[in-house]
Amino acid sequence: MKEFALFWGCTIPARFPFLEKSTRLVMDNLGLPMRDVEGFTCCPEKSLVNNVDHGMWTLTAARNVAVADEMGLDLVSPCTGCISNLSTVKGELRANPNRTDEVNTLLKQVGREFKGRAKLTHLVPFFHDEVGLDRIKNRIKRNFSGMKVVVHYGCHMMRPYHAIKTDDPLNPKKFDNLVRALGAETLEPSTKLMCCGQALDRVDQHDVALHLARIKLLELKTIGADALVLCCPSCFLQFDNNQNLMEKDGEKFGIPVLYFTELLGLAMGLKPDELGLKSHRVDVGPFIEKWEALVQKTRIEEDIDEELNKEAFG
Amino acid sequence: MLETRLNFKLLEMCADCGACYNVCPSCLHIEGYDPRAVIRDILAGTHERWLTSKHIWQCLECHHCLEICFQHYGFENAMTALRTLAIKKGITPTQVKKGWDMFAKSGRLGEPSPMRKRLGLPEPPGSAKEEFLKLHSLYRESRLPRKGKV
Incomplete structure (x- = not known):
């Protein structure tokens, strides 16, 4: 299995560190090649950030995807909100090259580039599709x-x-x-x-x-x-x-x-x-x-x- | 102003359709929540009264409406547009204001808990706060359209 980056989001490490703990424990138990990566910010949360400023929402999410893009890693998250927000922006940008250019003009000034190559998957479908039911059953x-x-x-x-x-x-x-x-x-x-x-x-x-x-x-x-x-x-x-x-x-x-x-x-x-x-x-x-x-x-x-x-x- | 952000042609259908009322949790369970009334006012240009209404904040952004929508549009778009307008006029729920302020200041919605250490969790990876703040200020200076596409 290819190495992947864990996108923790804000809520789990801040409010529910025990959920981070159980996530790490089961990933270790399965021997999954998970990595902690420096440089992620808030995904950002849609209802707070997008309602205030759609542009900033887009730009911040694009930057997070760019961090994973650069490392050639796919992302897995135990948070549904993070996956949905990041995926929505990735989809919007990939469908709209002009918008991607605008975003990249700004990202370039902090040394980043959105390519949208990183695959973004929530932990549940990741365990279902990538880890697989058989491998999980073997550990029970x-x-x-x-x-x-x-x-x-x-x-x-x-x-x-x-x-x-x-x-x-x-x-x-x-x-x-x-x-x-x-x-x-x-x-x-x-x-x-x-x-x-x-x-x-x-x-x-x-x-x-x-x-x-x-x-x-x-x-x-x-x-x-x-x-x-x-x-x-x-x-x-x-x-x-x-x-x-x-x-x-x-x-x-x-x-x-x-x-x-x-x-x-x-x-x-x-x-x-x-x-x-x-x-x-x-x-x-x-x-x-x-x-x-x-x-x-x-x-x-x-x-x-x-x-x-x-x-x-x- | 809303014309630039919303597709009025699609909203005309929304005003009459209401297929999503059977799956929308707020339509089903919150008294007085009626997106078609809001959309009819948007189309008539008389949406001002909704900016102070708690109803525009009751769309849960669950996207259930979008998935069953014949137009793949959903009235979530209308609610988001009105929320943004309300915020611009300073009519912002306290929690939204607090959340945005924390986000704009740190790039996060909460710092990793000190309890992590007691659980034996590793040091949290850095969150690139400085880079985020720089990007945010570049953005403010830029002419990147803030209202986004429809």
Whole structure:
């Protein structure tokens, strides 16, 4: 596999370093040729930067792609927003050579050039397509058979499709495939593809953000999901942090939120403490306990089988 | 002013269509959120009243509308154009202002947490702040169109 650069973005290292930790741990476990690269800035975030100044949004994203271009590296990111923003600008510039020239006139003055050669992939489709389900399955120590989870894609993992092109934007499958490869059953709630709504917290509309989170969490509770699995720091903030805030105010959901890298890490045999699961606001305990109880049950069943076999066949 | 940024021909279709209302999370779940009303005002040149409305900030930029749009346009474009206009007039949500200021000052939206060290994470790679600031000032001096293409 070709070496690739990790694009961490701002939110994970700043607010959720434990998500960086689990990402590094699973990549090490798989022996992936990942590199930390100097010189990346904010991708930049669309709702804040693009609304203020489209030109600056374009230029900053183009510069980040140029950094990867120069090193001849492709980019992989555990953040959906970063991939969507970088891909959108890369697509816009590649479709518009005049605009690319304008951008490069400025980039040249800081010694950069946008070529748009670097491939930009979110961690989930990267694990699905490049690492592959077989290689991942080979590293699993214990699967999630008997556990029921809901996969939340995060809109920007696959949209806008014309720029990202890694999965069906209206009926994505790859994240589900990965989670099912870990042995878990994936449920299909009606709100499966509904946007988390975290963007509302960034425009001073916290109550509306909670309203949207609540709709999904209530459905997950109704259908008996053991956890919500996602791979976007913004969605994580919405469902972990905001769920916790609502629970403090007396609402009850009890839906543990797991980052894909954490779920994979657990399956690889990494310990919850090592993965930093204690840093979550919503207790992951019930998920782990149910999973542990399933092992006990399996062991008891195996013991009974052994006894019966002895009786039957000596 | 909005004519240079938005494709009014496509918006005319948007004003009547509304196919995306069935997938847009805000249309489905936020009371009073009605992009077609906004678009009709844009076409009539009477959009001013929306600049102070919380509704123009309720588009989540999830791009779901874009994916099912017959024109591959979506009303997200209209919301973004109005947001930019509102910001130009100084009607900016506090969080957006804070976010932009941090971005313009450092090229990032938050510095790596000191907690990283306790988790045994390596030193964070440098983020080229000086280069970013230089580029930002070159940009301000340049004549690169700021409103972008449609």
